[in-house]
Amino acid sequence: MVQILRVYSLYLQHHQSVIWSGVIKAWKGQVVSLNRVWVLLDKVGQVYPGQADAKATKTLRRTIHTHIQRVTHAFEQGFAFNVAIAAMMELSNALNSFDAHDDEGKAAVEEGVSALITMLAPLVPHFACECGERLGFETVAVMAAWPEVDEAALVQDEINLVVQIQGKKRGEIVVSPDVSQDDALAAAQVDAGIAKWLEGNQIVKVILVKGRLLNIVVKPA
Numbered sequence: 001m002v003q004i005l006r007v008y009s010l011y012l013q014h015h016q017s018v019i020w021s022g023v024i025k026a027w028k029g030q031v032v033s034l035n036r037v038w039v040l041l042d043k044v045g046q047v048y049p050g051q052a053d054a055k056a057t058k059t060l061r062r063t064i065h066t067h068i069q070r071v072t073h074a075f076e077q078g079f080a081f082n083v084a085i086a087a088m089m090e091l092s093n094a095l096n097s098f099d100a101h102d103d104e105g106k107a108a109v110e111e112g113v114s115a116l117i118t119m120l121a122p123l124v125p126h127f128a129c130e131c132g133e134r135l136g137f138e139t140v141a142v143m144a145a146w147p148e149v150d151e152a153a154l155v156q157d158e159i160n161l162v163v164q165i166q167g168k169k170r171g172e173i174v175v176s177p178d179v180s181q182d183d184a185l186a187a188a189q190v191d192a193g194i195a196k197w198l199e200g201n202q203i204v205k206v207i208l209v210k211g212r213l214l215n216i217v218v219k220p221a
Contacts, residue, residue, distance in 0.1 A: 033089050034127060037116065040096055041134050044110050052102035058157075060098050060105075064112040065153040067091040071119050072149070081123065091116055115147035162213040163188045165197045173214070181208040188214060 067087045074084035095113060100106040114135060121128035121141040132141035160172045161184060171194040173187045185206050188194045201218035208214050 033092065034124070036096055037092050037120070037127075037131065040092060040113055040116075041131060043095070043100075044113050044135060045106065046100060046109075047103070047106050048099045048101055050099065050101045052105065054104065056098065057100075057102075057105045057108050058153075060094065060108050060112065061150070061153045062156065063094045064091065064108070064115060065150050067094075068115055068119070068147050069149045069154070072146070075122070084119070085123065088116060088119055117141055118144045118147055159211060161211075163191075163194050164213055164215045165194070165218060167215070170194050170197045177211055179208075181206055181214075184208055184214045185216070188216065 067090060070087040071084045074080040074087065091112065095109060095116065098105070098109065100109050114137075117128050117131045117135065117137075118141060120131075121144065125142045128141040132144065137144055156177055158174050159177050161175050161179070162169055163171050163173055171188075171191060173184065173191055173194070175184055175187055179187075185203075189198065198216070198218065200221055202221045203216060204219050205217035206214070207217075
């Protein structure tokens with residue numbers, strides 16, 4: 001009870017006023033969130049039947065380290081506990097949604113759960129220490145080393161690039177982050193959903209905004 005109220009009060013730290021009629025509902029939300037973390041401990045060390053997905057594992061590791069980065073920044077920049085709590089709950093949901101089908105996936109889950117528990121320790125120390133004991137931490141969670149961001153895990157092999165024609169979004173293409181303008185245009189031209197908007201038109205200008213969008217300006221052929 002005390003741990004849950006602690007999380008709730010920290011989450012509301014920047015709110016000028018509290019609508020007390022919503023307190024019970026919000027309190028129940030924190031109960032659900034911490035229960036999900038507790039249940040998540042059962043997934044550590046488990047390998048489930050099914051086809052291993054290296055891409056999904058890589059995506060999970062990127063999610064883990066993106067959220068470590070967000071939580072660390074939230075603590076260091078003005079103790080933005082509400083931002084940190086939201087990021088940790090997002091990470092919890094991502095871990096709960098992932099099932100490991102090989103040793104790499106199992107290791108990623110363990111990495112993510114361990115990081116999550118360590119980051120929760122400053123906010124809910126008793127709960128985190130209990131979780132850490134279940135996970136076999138070498139020391140109590142409140143004394144564990146803060147998780148470090150693996151910069152390599154943040155690197156994306158592919159991104160979704162928005163394609164606009166005449167300023168209107170007509171679709172997305174999957175490309176490498178460092179794709180050239182010519183290659184991005186070629187990918188857009190072979191995408192059936194985008195190509196139909198180019199039919200009967202002449203391309204007069206192409207603008208690539210790296211990592212964000214490809215804008216194509218056309219005129220009637």
